[in-house]
Amino acid sequence: MRNTARWAAALTLTATAVCGPLTGAALAAPPASPAGLYAPSALVLTMGHGEGAAGVTPERAVTLNCAPTASGTHPAPALACAELRRAGGDFDALAAGDDVTCTKEYAPVVITVDGVWRGKRVSYERTFANECVKSSLGASVFAF
Structure with a gap:
């Protein structure tokens, strides 16, 4: 025993x-947090007038976070995130509005986007002929 x-x-x-x-x-x-289940999507968008981002001082800047929920200083984060999801995060694939008619005035507007989209680094720059053309493309994303 x-x-x-x-x-x-x-x-x-x-x-x-x-x-x-x-x-x-x-x-x-x-415990695992729900935010850890999503690849980050956090962007900084800037807008300025001029020829290319190198010589332009940004006049406006906003933040846009799309995961796990839409937020940021962007005026319409939910609409902008939905639009980017439909485009697969490709800013060049954002559709222009069919019902928009713009003048041929040349007053260049530069948009830059830097950050992370679904875990991948993003750096985008585009010069539009004028404010109307910028607003016609990706109305929710670039409307700030």
């Missing part, structure tokens, strides 16, 4: 020594 008690005590101590740190680590781990 004494031998059985010793074996039981030895097995309990061994199990505690081997398995104790494993269960402690599992209990100490923080």
Whole structure:
């Protein structure tokens, strides 16, 4: 009987020594947050007047976060994020409005986008002929 008690005590101590740190680590781990399930989508969009971003001082800048929810300083983050999702994050694929007629006036507007879209680095620059042309393309994304 004494031998059985010793074996039981030895097995309990061994199990505690081997398995104790494993269960402690599992209990100490923080629960997974829902935000960790999404690839980040956080962008900074700027707008300025001139010929190319190199010589233009941004006049306006907004932030746009699309994952896990739409937010940021963009005036319409939900619409802009939905538009970008439909375009697959391709700013050149944003559709121009069919019902928009713009003048041929040349007053260049430069848009830049820098950040991360679905976990991938994004850097985009485009010069539009004027404010009307800029507004006709990607109305929600570039309307700030």
